[in-house]
Amino acid sequence: MQSFGQKALNRRTVGIVGGLLAFSTLFGAHSAYAADRIQIQFWNAMSGKLGETVQHLADEFNQSQSRYTVKPVFKGTYKQTMLSTIAAFRAHNPPDIVQIFDVGTATMMSAKGAYIPVYELMKKEQIPFSTRQFIPAAASYYSNTRGHLVSLPFNSSTPVIFYNKALFAKAGVQPPKTWAEMGAVGQKLRATGAACGFTTGWPAWVQLEQFSLWNGLHYATHDNGYKAIKGVKLLINEKPYVEHLARLGAWSKSGVFEYGGPENKSRPLFVSGHCAMYMGSSASYAAIKGGAQFPFGIAPMPYDARLSGAPQNTVVGGASLWVMKGLPASHYAGIAAFLKFMMSGKAQAYWASHTGYVPVTLAGFEQLKREGFYQKQPGAMVAIDELSNKPPRAWTMGIRLGYMPQLRQIERNEMEAVFAGHKSAQAALDDAARQGDKLLAQFAASVGQ
């Protein structure tokens, strides 16, 4: 017996569909398109202004040729987009292109038979394509063990510090370069009237994952899951992580650090002038620009000076574009053409300058330099400098683990216990590693390893 609506369920469905056909036709959603151009469904999670920017790029591509029409479809949050994709795939009706967030990468990669690797598609369509066209930190995150890109890097960001220049001037301090300086800077800021030194967004992503890469540490065995699925174990309860989390816990007591919730819930603490610094996605730039009533600057993440090799490099967060399997053969040339367009300097420059994400192709970066974008917005270089600080090592290409959204949740919960002073950093990270290892074993079993 197969479970949860696989083929067996679909076969049974056919019988029931007959009975409920009346209902379906009455209530069902219909989508019919004009047949003169081939329609390419591009499912994404880009809401609001980001969605408008995606639509603009699609329009530009559609006007550039006459055979295909790319239709961006907003599918809710990243998680909902992935869920919809899975449901659609199981119902044998997948979208053409889908935007999957960074932590969904391992799940996608292991679902061979659901997607066509981008490098294969480009080869088949005879479009020149190489990993070297991309900034290394973005390429490494989405390429397979042989260095070929399986999905196309798209919206990419990396954590940076946003700091309140007014409060910094008052305290007479510079943004801290190392975590050791952070304590002193935070104390000074507090002494000169800031309510809190810094707050952080996305605790697991910023303070564990990217902390690990930026300091050249190992996050998990087998090069953070790049080399294997079975037998991978987390290393996040080793000394540098424990010390870092203990430091955050102590600062949470003294007010150097204030926790304001997961994801970007804590951003208002910075925008309202309550906290002097916010560590979060470089893509927060637009939102902060829109609301901050004070001059602010952008600085690189602090590193741990005691660790040899730090700072190493950060990697991208955000999402990449996947091409689904099982589409009509006529679609693939159009998909490849659209992806080629999305890599172009022009599209990348438009995207990066309108959103706060970094350009993922070198062509896009060069284009922005030519346009003088980085003179106008020097802060935008910080993310790029972090990403390309040093060529990635085998264990700083990224983090590729199954059930990663759940893993982040486990980590977030354990970190919160430390911030609230309920748990020691060692105990919290030991527990997180233990639960995480179990989860990774479950994932390996679910993909048959």
Added chain:
Amino acid sequence: MRSNDSSPFPQRWLPYLLLAPQLVITLVFFVWPTYDALSGAFYQSSPFGLGTHFAGLANFTALFTDPNYLHAFGVTALYAVATTLASMGLGLLLAVLTEGLLRGHTLFRTLFIWPYAVAPAIAGALWMFMFAPQVGPGTRLLIALGIHWNYTLHGHQAMLLVIALTAWQQIAYNFLFFTAGLQGIPASLLEAAALDGSGPIRRFWDVTFPLLAPTTFFLLVMNTLYVFFDTFGVIQIVTQGGPANATTTLVYKLYEDGFQNLNLGSAAAQSIILMTLVGLLTVFQFRYLDRKVHYQ
């Protein structure tokens, strides 16, 4: 159950036709999914359904050795007990106070029942704003009183917040049932007790309260069920289960693991465990229903 054995109408096929819509919906959207949920719990399947492996009881053992899952049991129990006590206590108090009012009965009833109609998710949004870190009006009041209020950091504060807002919603329900219960108490009994010289408070504990026992028992079950299943929206909006899992209830964990994290086998196993729990509660509830039926 009273039923007349001779058939009022002789038609043979018509009843099946009348039953068909309800039965089809029940089979398609209830029986079949339930069967599916039961079987899925014994497999590990990849999200895309490309591989399914028989896992035996592995999903269950993983759950029962997972401290977070056991913790979610504790959270759900605490949440249910605290909310039930608070809303039943207040509901009873209001019912007793409005009972025997000379005027304004309907007005007060209206003022107490309206929160029932507010969706838990919307109630969550209202309360979340009141107590948002730094900016909420309730937060400022508490900080002025010297309380360090930040429910995104302190688990007990987050728990308190969801308990308070759920109790706020549930007062109406308890108030209405207690009012109905009070009206069912014969006046003669209370008068007799008054003649014995016992005061109003004595009368309440000696006469009224014992007679409300069936209502109280029923409400205990219903409030518990409510907290188990209808508060998902509250958690999702206000706390997302945090901080440090302090407000991760069983149903919220199921949603997170299954829908957000695509751990299908685990979600199926959790469904079964929840079904069993509801089943037990429903049996209780049904016995109560059954008794009511005999009285009618």
Added chain:
Amino acid sequence: MNVRKAHAGRIVLLTLVAILVAVPLYIALVAASHSPRDLLGQFPLLPGHQLGHNFASALVKGLPGAPPVWLMLGNSLLMALGIAIGKLVISILSAYAVVYFRFPLRMTAFWLIFMTLMLPVEVRFFPTYQVTAGLHLLNSYGGLILPLIASATATFLFRQFFLTLPRELVDAARIDGAGPLRFFFDTALPLSRTNIAALFVLEFVYGWNQFLWPLLTTTHQRYATIVMGIQGMITASQSFALPQWNLIMATAILALTPPVLVVVLMQRWFIKGLTETEK
């Protein structure tokens, strides 16, 4: 003890509780009548002048990344009516079949329906979602309504009610030559009016306030309902530097008004429905 004093004391106490119960609503109203910047400083105690403006803005524009509120209100109304009417129709039909006919598997059918009481949609949403996806009902009104309209409580209540109708009614109808359908429309249905009204209020509120199911089955904004939409608005609001609490609270008020009005205006039936179905 002075009876009148005690009575006055009761009124005062009850009034205080009623005010406390209303505080969250008042605060929402105050927030909905100001600008986001007004809400950052000292929280205003009195409503401002922007209530109409904020309502209009939420209704017509909504927030970026969330559909306009009028659309979500419309979807909620469709869903609530669909669920309430659907539940009533299929329940009254099946109760009628179980009471007025004798046929093989009669009680089996009844118990099968009754079983659905055991499992709220929250517990079985995962496989139910799979079935709904398999029927291509995701992102459709059918997907929002159909999986939620099986109703054990309504069936049970109508069955109880039909059992209380005297047998003479049926006999008289049959002497007049009325068949089962005519008896249903001419006698059983009109007599069930009060029960229908009571259940309608209850099921309307149930349908309107659904959160999890619409959240799962709709990813198209076109089908977003207001209760799930609130979450989208809170998320969308985070992409603003200043959380747009005024618009979110305006939306919350718009979202809670219809079911609250239904309950308050149809109190008598609501209470009857609630206490008779035991939910």
